[in-house]
Amino acid sequence: MTIDWATLAAIAVVAAAAALTVVLLVALALVGWSARSAGPDGGRTSGTHTAVGAVAAVLCVLAAGLVVSYGLYLIIA
Amino acid sequence: MDVSLIIVAVVVTALVFDFTNGFHDTANAMATSIATGAFRPKTAVAVAACLNLTGAFLSVQVAKTISGGLVDETLINPVVIFAGLIGAIMWNLITWYLGLPSSSSHALFGGLIGATWVAGGIGAIDFNAVLNKIVLPAVLSPVVAALIAMTVTYLAFRVTARAEAGTVSRGFQLGQRVSASMVALAHGTNDAQKTMGVITLTLITGGMLAPGSPPPSWVVLAAGSAIALGTYMGGWRIIRTLGRRLSDIHPVQGFSAETTSAAVILASTHMGLPLSTTQVCTGSILGAGAGRRLAGVHWGMAGRIALSWSFTLPSAAVVGAAASWLAATGAGGVIVVGVTGVAVASGIYAASRRNAVTAANVNDLPRPESYDLAADVAA
Numbered sequence: 073m074t075i076d077w078a079t080l081a082a083i084a085v086v087a088a089a090a091a092l093t094v095v096l097l098v099a100l101a102l103v104g105w106s107a108r109s110a111g112p113d114g115g116r117t118s119g120t121h122t123a124v125g126a127v128a129a130v131l132c133v134l135a136a137g138l139v140v141s142y143g144l145y146l147i148i149a
Numbered sequence: 150m151d152v153s154l155i156i157v158a159v160v161v162t163a164l165v166f167d168f169t170n171g172f173h174d175t176a177n178a179m180a181t182s183i184a185t186g187a188f189r190p191k192t193a194v195a196v197a198a199c200l201n202l203t204g205a206f207l208s209v210q211v212a213k214t215i216s217g218g219l220v221d222e223t224l225i226n227p228v229v230i231f232a233g234l235i236g237a238i239m240w241n242l243i244t245w246y247l248g249l250p251s252s253s254s255h256a257l258f259g260g261l262i263g264a265t266w267v268a269g270g271i272g273a274i275d276f277n278a279v280l281n282k283i284v285l286p287a288v289l290s291p292v293v294a295a296l297i298a299m300t301v302t303y304l305a306f307r308v309t310a311r312a313e314a315g316t317v318s319r320g321f322q323l324g325q326r327v328s329a330s331m332v333a334l335a336h337g338t339n340d341a342q343k344t345m346g347v348i349t350l351t352l353i354t355g356g357m358l359a360p361g362s363p364p365p366s367w368v369v370l371a372a373g374s375a376i377a378l379g380t381y382m383g384g385w386r387i388i389r390t391l392g393r394r395l396s397d398i399h400p401v402q403g404f405s406a407e408t409t410s411a412a413v414i415l416a417s418t419h420m421g422l423p424l425s426t427t428q429v430c431t432g433s434i435l436g437a438g439a440g441r442r443l444a445g446v447h448w449g450m451a452g453r454i455a456l457s458w459s460f461t462l463p464s465a466a467v468v469g470a471a472a473s474w475l476a477a478t479g480a481g482g483v484i485v486v487g488v489t490g491v492a493v494a495s496g497i498y499a500a501s502r503r504n505a506v507t508a509a510n511v512n513d514l515p516r517p518e519s520y521d522l523a524a525d526v527a528a
Binding site for chain 1: 305311312415
């Protein structure tokens, strides 16, 4: 019996890296976006804090979009 | 037997299998999105149907072998394919009735193994390939997907713990629309191709197409339409199991599960070791449930699903073998197998209507364990 353990391991590593990257990027984007609204304690956030959060959110979403686009390329190609 | 009769029977049966494949697997992509409200039920199945149809046209890579090398393909003829498809359809319908997600591909392979066994004896089956391509991936893929989804979900909860809850929930719901669509598209690309391969090879073996021919456009259209129609019908029983009865699913978990599923499916397909979409998605949902709270997973239901997976191959094989034995007797046998299949399918459908699961009640919570039916009826 020959089991292709190398391919199985590669699938696990690549899939874990891709899923972790996308989910964490989206999670960080939402943390950044949350800065626009009141904090968890109900307090107001500063303008700079809001702007930095929004920019970070946009960058994270763009990065996640790139990974998703590569996934689409894999489906179509 | 008249060759054209059995070829017509195979084409029709393959399209019926494709239809059951569609409604059986809608849950893979859309169950968690429906459970979290990212999509309304009818919208979810409509989106999945469109993407399955699109997926059918995207790829021109038609399966060169329909059995994946599990059996001696020189023994495969239209009668064997017909019998194998009957076995796969029966198993798909039974598991749909029970609300259990199981692999349509494994059911098809099981049916073909049983049918080929009858046609060519035990030597026609490559048990080494069965172990490597079916049994081992069936054990490993849901475990790997579950571990990845559990880790990812745990980290996502930790990262967003101090963020505004409403924003996080809405954001992940939006993300779910993309991740669920990716899984649906990947499913359409893989599974519609499978039926196209079955029909094309049948036409080649019947002398209606030259060897090596691509699928005719009517085959592409018919296979894509069948799987899309099946997807649109929505396998609500399985959607309810995966979305509501395996674990309590929040948008964070839904997004993590679907992203993990898409990543595992795409990675495995790209590396030449395609895995069962159903088993990967089920493992991901289980892992996403455990990533928030281990006790949040309904382990009894997980056990039932695992049990059904262990029966998929042998059960479809037994039906496929019986159908192959009957169909090989001639045109009468083919008709008897076809009529019996229609009768059993009708019976399962009629039984399902007594406790119908539809778009309207798919998100209903399961009854609590202390639920007293007699007291409820008396009241």
